[in-house]
Amino acid sequence: MKRRKILVVDDSTLLHRMYDFMLGGHDVVHAVDGVDALEKLAADPALELVFLDINMPRLDGLEVLKMIKADPQLRRLPVIMVSTHGEEQDTQRALALGADGYVKKPFRQDAIAQLIGTLSIAALTRAAE
């Protein structure tokens, strides 16, 4: 498994603890809301992947996604939307806006490990195009 630098964005501290556990072996960078996420992305060009919660205070996941996909520096960065029950419409919107995938809470370690693997292949394919 290749070690990746991953940004996880969620307003719940529990989720950050879980990400630390589930993404063991990767470098995990934490952001607590959309504004924080954009700051972390601007500060660290080495970030390779984002897990982005949809519903957050200050700036929600859909807005962050739009800004990432509109930014020439960031738009190739894979973004996985993280949804909760009841956010099916938002998830569909996110995919239409260019999100690279989504997970729905509750998700498990093996599921996100598989996702990261799939995205690596997708990123390689896209780079070759």
Add this chain to the structure above:
Amino acid sequence: MSTATSGVSLDETARFLPHFLEETGPIVDGLGAAMVALEARWIAGERDVAAERRALGDVHTIKGNGAMMGFDPIQQVAHALEDLLDAATPVDARAGALLVRGADLLQALVQACDGGVLDPAPGAAYVADVAAALAGTDDVIVVARPLRLSPVGKAADSIRVPFQRLDDLTALAAHAAGGDLAAARVLHRALVELRHVSLAGLFDRFGRHVRELARVIGQPLELAIRGGDATVDKAIADRLGEPLLHVVRNAAAHGVEPPAERAATGKTAVATIAISAEARGNRVVVSVADDGRGLDVDAIVARARRLGVDTSTLPPHELAQLVFLPGLSTARRVSSLAGRGVGLDVVATAIRALGGAVGVVSTPGQGARFWFDLPRTLTSPDSRNLP
């Protein structure tokens, strides 16, 4: 594109439980007060967009955290509460009651989640009730809204005694030790008196409770306090708080009529709840009176009959006392649903345990008065042996 929807394993639930409780506990605790305040607005038919957005954020965090932990009832109740907060439908007392019930339920579920599997039934009932309320159907009977109140504080755990008094007692003790039985009797009485506190300390805390209740029922209430200078053993004052709060809550929830109904019967718009104490020698009578509609004695008798009680031989003034029967109080069902609270039967049991008696006097259209007849002093076994 990939998806993943499986839940966390039991191992992970155990591993993250402390973190879940640490973050989610304070959020559900704060949510209760926020929902009580919001309920008051909804009863008046008003929205409070800012407060609703804040609450939505909190409920969403509870939902996401509950989902991640595999606590399905928490996720489901939080989701229903989100739907309710987010609803575009007009708000009313029924929807407002569901706000408070949802918050109470989430708090109970979060408190219960370190005890193993959560009972899905209350959550499922709640989800169905919210769906029915949002659909505007009428298959939910709101018997009484669950009332959330801060717990009754206990009186201080210590008593201040002036040095002079201690010196007097020490002198008495010296005489008693020397075999002076009269001094021993005086000493005993003085020590018993020392344990007494005035009821004012307990009664004064009801100012806040009644204000809170007024917010919950969405109409003004006035509290009248009389006889707070009567003194009782501190142990009795401590154990009187909960039963007293229960009957005060009962008066606000069931006794007081809506302002329009009061106006139609020529009453003042502001209803009064009066708490009073009257010392009668070694006993004290503590009462809670309201100027509301009085007890619905016919309904109480009907329910007692359904419970299998023969009411045919009871004299008229005894019929209202049936309200203290176990299983009769409507408040009981709602309170237990909210994970706390007692029925009037439990009030009666608590008062009898103190050596007291309970009763109610109700006048149709004019109000009800619940009374507790209590000893002022707890008699200890040792004191009975004194000469």
